[in-house]
Amino acid sequence: MATVEHAAPLPGGRLVIERLVYWYLLAALGYMAVSLLGGLLMALQLINHNPLSGIEFFSPARWRMIHTNAIAYGFIANSFLGMLHWAIPRLTMRPVLSVRLSYFIFAAWQVVVLGTAGGIVAGYAQGVEWGETPVWIDPLAQVGLLLVMINFLSPILKTKGPMYVSLWYFMAALPWTFLTYGMGNFLPEYALSGVGSGALTGLFIHDLVGLFVTPLGWGLMYYFVPILLKRPMWSHGLSLVGFWGLAFFYPLTGIHHFLYTPIPMFLQYGAIISTIAVEFVVTTVIINFIGTVWGTSGEVLRNLPLRWFYTGMVLYFVTCLQCAFQATLTFQQLIHFTDWVVAHAHLVMLGVFGFWILGIMTYLFPRLLGAEWYSERLGEYHYWLSAGGMIVMFLDLTFAGIFQGWSWASLQLWEHSIQLSIPFWVVRLFAGLAIIAGQIVFGWNLYKTWQRSRVGSSAMALAEAR
Amino acid sequence: MFESRSGVFLIAGVGFFSLAFLVNAVVPWMMYRNQPEQTVEETLNRNVLRQIQDLSDRYRESFAKHFGEPPPKPERTEPPEALAEKWGARDRFFRTACAEALRLGRTVYVGEGCWHCHSQFVRPVSNESRRWGPVAKSWEYNNELQRPVMFGTRRVGPDLSREGGRRGNDWHAVHFYHPRSTSPESVMPDYPWFFDSVGTSETTDEYGRRRTERGPIAPNKRGFAIITYMQWLGSQLDDYGHYDSVEAMPIQENRR
Numbered sequence: 162m163a164t165v166e167h168a169a170p171l172p173g174g175r176l177v178i179e180r181l182v183y184w185y186l187l188a189a190l191g192y193m194a195v196s197l198l199g200g201l202l203m204a205l206q207l208i209n210h211n212p213l214s215g216i217e218f219f220s221p222a223r224w225r226m227i228h229t230n231a232i233a234y235g236f237i238a239n240s241f242l243g244m245l246h247w248a249i250p251r252l253t254m255r256p257v258l259s260v261r262l263s264y265f266i267f268a269a270w271q272v273v274v275l276g277t278a279g280g281i282v283a284g285y286a287q288g289v290e291w292g293e294t295p296v297w298i299d300p301l302a303q304v305g306l307l308l309v310m311i312n313f314l315s316p317i318l319k320t321k322g323p324m325y326v327s328l329w330y331f332m333a334a335l336p337w338t339f340l341t342y343g344m345g346n347f348l349p350e351y352a353l354s355g356v357g358s359g360a361l362t363g364l365f366i367h368d369l370v371g372l373f374v375t376p377l378g379w380g381l382m383y384y385f386v387p388i389l390l391k392r393p394m395w396s397h398g399l400s401l402v403g404f405w406g407l408a409f410f411y412p413l414t415g416i417h418h419f420l421y422t423p424i425p426m427f428l429q430y431g432a433i434i435s436t437i438a439v440e441f442v443v444t445t446v447i448i449n450f451i452g453t454v455w456g457t458s459g460e461v462l463r464n465l466p467l468r469w470f471y472t473g474m475v476l477y478f479v480t481c482l483q484c485a486f487q488a489t490l491t492f493q494q495l496i497h498f499t500d501w502v503v504a505h506a507h508l509v510m511l512g513v514f515g516f517w518i519l520g521i522m523t524y525l526f527p528r529l530l531g532a533e534w535y536s537e538r539l540g541e542y543h544y545w546l547s548a549g550g551m552i553v554m555f556l557d558l559t560f561a562g563i564f565q566g567w568s569w570a571s572l573q574l575w576e577h578s579i580q581l582s583i584p585f586w587v588v589r590l591f592a593g594l595a596i597i598a599g600q601i602v603f604g605w606n607l608y609k610t611w612q613r614s615r616v617g618s619s620a621m622a623l624a625e626a627r
Numbered sequence: 628m629f630e631s632r633s634g635v636f637l638i639a640g641v642g643f644f645s646l647a648f649l650v651n652a653v654v655p656w657m658m659y660r661n662q663p664e665q666t667v668e669e670t671l672n673r674n675v676l677r678q679i680q681d682l683s684d685r686y687r688e689s690f691a692k693h694f695g696e697p698p699p700k701p702e703r704t705e706p707p708e709a710l711a712e713k714w715g716a717r718d719r720f721f722r723t724a725c726a727e728a729l730r731l732g733r734t735v736y737v738g739e740g741c742w743h744c745h746s747q748f749v750r751p752v753s754n755e756s757r758r759w760g761p762v763a764k765s766w767e768y769n770n771e772l773q774r775p776v777m778f779g780t781r782r783v784g785p786d787l788s789r790e791g792g793r794r795g796n797d798w799h800a801v802h803f804y805h806p807r808s809t810s811p812e813s814v815m816p817d818y819p820w821f822f823d824s825v826g827t828s829e830t831t832d833e834y835g836r837r838r839t840e841r842g843p844i845a846p847n848k849r850g851f852a853i854i855t856y857m858q859w860l861g862s863q864l865d866d867y868g869h870y871d872s873v874e875a876m877p878i879q880e881n882r883r
Contacts, residue, residue: 226743332636349774349776355776358775412643412644412651422763422778423764428650432651569754569782
């Protein structure tokens with residue numbers, strides 16, 4: 162692993178609020194743990210081995226919503242906010258608008274996430290998938306996202322001259338996230354009903370992934386990959402194609418979540434065509450990143466953060482290729498409503514963005530703590546347990562989905578589809594346990610590294626005192 | 628333009644988002660703007676009202692506690708005016724109770740995450756219309772209880788959009804309490820918090836000590852609400868009766 166280097170401080174104050182980055186990443190890991198436990202509870206329920214059965218506040222169905230919301234708003238959003246605090250000041254050579262505002266946003270966002278969790282556990286979820294945030298928290302989250310946008314846009318707008326690719330993604334993602342959240346959480350609740358609200362919630366589900374998670378994730382990849390490889394992106398032209406293609410096609414795909422519903426058919430066709438177009442755009446981005454790493458003689462395998470990134474990119478290509486097929490009406494007949502979709506969602510949220518985040522954390526924590534990782538071997542265990550568990554879970558649920566679809570289409574009794582799923586769900590449980598074990602290893606490694614950093618810093622303080 | 632701040636912010640950030648919003652949200656909204664949204668009261672029909680009366684008869688004490696005592700059924704011998712007035716009062720009572728139960732029922736359906744394992748639309752493919760009934764149509768969703776719509780994206784359990792009338796209220800009560808007692812292969816969680824015990828009784832145990840035992844359980848308000856909501860789903864369809872094949876257990880008078 163590369164030696165630890167600190168950001169060159171600007172004259173007149175520090176550029177990056179490193180403590181805040183550290184807090185964001187720790188908060189993210191905490192919510193990830195909660196989310197994993199929620200997933201575990203639901204996995205146990207599906208094989209009828211729920212140890213907490215019949216306790217209202219541990220209802221697996223409520224914890225399923227905690228599972229998704231803690232990943233989206235707890236793990237991914239906190240990680241990205243922390244990483245933006247690391248990347249944007251370095252890209253612009255300017256600090257964010259206000260340090261005090263940054264700390265306020267951090268606190269407010271934790272209130273939003275914990276409030277969401279509390280509201281869902283108490284049974285007050287909102288009926289929007291990926292937006293189950295109780296309605297009384299939505300305004301706070303909306304204001305928080307506005308402040309996030311102002312805080313980060315300030316340094317970007319103050320710079321002169323051309324912007325680097327990462328900043329295109331960040332600059333577009335900030336208003337997108339704000340607009341998407343408002344659209345999905347307010348309009349179907351207060352303005353629209355029926356089929357129209359169905360189209361809108363489909364748009365929201367997809368915009369949340371496509372306009373919040375995806376651009377921030379890719380922006381960070383365009384930032385960290387060239388730094389780790391110490392070489393520029395392969396093609397600026399492909400970067401342009403990738404960004405503008407994604408920006409145009411991604412938001413148009415929303416309705417593909419609700420094919421064969423009463424939503425007008427021409428809108429469904431439009432969503433399908435856009436989804437296939439996104440796959441072509443994604444291919445250009447992947448080619449660009451493979452071109453960047455080409456000829457580094459296996460750096461991807463030796464460097465652990467890079468390996469996380471490129472594993473995620475390969476899985477991203479798989480996800481999007483899968484998407485181009487599964488969003489067609491032909492595939493939808495069989496796989497809609499099945500575990501195929503669940504496999505797809507896990508692949509994109511954990512296998513792609515989760516892995517990128519874990520890779521960036523692997524890179525950042527030594528720099529934030531000022532100490533090398535306690536054990537590189539534990540880092541390897543973290544990677545292989547997570548990647549292995551993820552791929553097994555993906556294949557397992559994908560096949561489960563196909564069999565479920567066949568069972569339903571052949572008009573078997575409903576119980577038949579449950580019976581055939583049980584073995585797949587058992588495998589899924591163990592794949593999930595492997596992923597959990599990987600994160601426990603990571604947590605332990607982080608704890609020991611933190612201990613080491615304390616020893617290091619107190620020794621340094623002692624030396625300074627003398 | 629493609630690499631400038633204003634270009635990225637205005638064209639990609641605001642422009643493309645607005646285009647997608649126009650296509651995926653404004654267009655469907657304009658297409659359905661002439662279909663008025665029904666209130667809960669407007670969606671009430673004979674089928675669901677019959678079910679809530681059945682609930683009030685079946686779980687008399689608990690129902691009275693949560694929704695009030697229903698006006699008594701008139702005797703057949705009463706004069707026609709009194710008969711009409713009494714039936715009218717009963718009808719008004721059940722309509723109010725049913726609307727209240729349905730609003731709460733939807734909240735429970737959302738809050739308990741039912742919609743993550745049960746869908747509410749029938750597709751024209753995969754033999755679904757044979758399994759569930761007629762393919763979903765847009766007018767079915769134009770009511771207050773579909774705000775936002777509960778299409779759902781996963782079916783661990785069956786589709787529920789034509790669930791009304793398929794099974795009796797007693798089946799639903801037992802099933803919500805412990806799904807595997809009626810559906811042995813089910814993986815649905817238990818929902819014992821939809822039920823409370825009604826009253827207490829004094830018993831003497833084997834050592835002669837007097838003990839207070841809690842009475843038999845009956846649905847509580849949330850229980851009535853979610854069962855009513857189940858019976859409402861699809862109850863407004865013309866061919867509702869087509870599904871009414873599972874008879875409920877006859878009501879035993881000594882049951883609470």
